[in-house]
Amino acid sequence: MSNIARHVAIIMDGNGRWATERGLKRVKGHERGAETVRTVTTFASNHPEIEVLTLYAFSTENWRRPKMEVDFLMRLLDNYLKNETKTYIKHQIRFETIGDLSRFSSALQRRIAAVKEETKGFKRLTQVLALNYGSQDEIARAAAQLCRSGEAISVETLGRRIESARFGPVDILIRTGGDQRLSNFLLWQSAYAELFFTPTLWPDFDPDELETIIAEFKTRTRRFGGI
Numbered sequence: 001m002s003n004i005a006r007h008v009a010i011i012m013d014g015n016g017r018w019a020t021e022r023g024l025k026r027v028k029g030h031e032r033g034a035e036t037v038r039t040v041t042t043f044a045s046n047h048p049e050i051e052v053l054t055l056y057a058f059s060t061e062n063w064r065r066p067k068m069e070v071d072f073l074m075r076l077l078d079n080y081l082k083n084e085t086k087t088y089i090k091h092q093i094r095f096e097t098i099g100d101l102s103r104f105s106s107a108l109q110r111r112i113a114a115v116k117e118e119t120k121g122f123k124r125l126t127q128v129l130a131l132n133y134g135s136q137d138e139i140a141r142a143a144a145q146l147c148r149s150g151e152a153i154s155v156e157t158l159g160r161r162i163e164s165a166r167f168g169p170v171d172i173l174i175r176t177g178g179d180q181r182l183s184n185f186l187l188w189q190s191a192y193a194e195l196f197f198t199p200t201l202w203p204d205f206d207p208d209e210l211e212t213i214i215a216e217f218k219t220r221t222r223r224f225g226g227i
């Protein structure tokens, strides 16, 4: 039986370089990157296997960027959610998030909650945006919860407490932009993910390339430790 691409996760990297290469400001790359989010999400919602698409949009480390860029990203996210609600509805996509939202403005938190509420019944695809997300932080918080509760620590109990683990193990993990690292993304769920690194910068990534990756994924032998 061939591999099923149930959960696809993407580290969307390379927006800044895409813009700089064109003599544009970095934020222009983020704008174009948001368009790629829409096309790739729509493609995934029409794909027969993909049930979950997790997209790394903002890491716990991205606060280190200049305030102007961080502010731009926050506005971009707010506008994206406002303008794309119709896309979520049209393609029956449930919107979800992972990460600590408490550091975002209350207006943005309300927007996020509203889109989740409006799309919670949809089942064609769950799009999970990783926002102020960091895997180590999340695993540490889950372990601390277990300690406080007095429960024994095991793969099962910890797995149940990790917030993002509710979307299940990652089948395909893609990083665009040419770097080959995980940058603190879904460390727990990617234990047996098939990894794909592409030099394509995120604004240039498209459904055709995702299809090529899925085709290669189908040819890989996943052993999960067996023979």
Ligand code: IPE
Binding pocket: 012, 013, 014, 015, 016, 017, 018, 057, 058, 059, 062, 073, 177
């Ligand atoms: C990824 O693109 C998007 C975010 C981290 C928000 P970058 O902004 O990291 O683009 P590069 O890596 O600098 O080209």
Ligand code: IPE
Binding pocket: 011, 012, 013, 056, 057, 058, 059, 062, 179, 181, 183
């Ligand atoms: C990873 O990209 C985070 C996101 C895509 C949101 P970064 O550009 O922040 O990662 P590093 O700093 O190159 O590892």
Ligand code: MG
Binding pocket: 013, 014, 015, 177
């Ligand atoms: Mg980057």
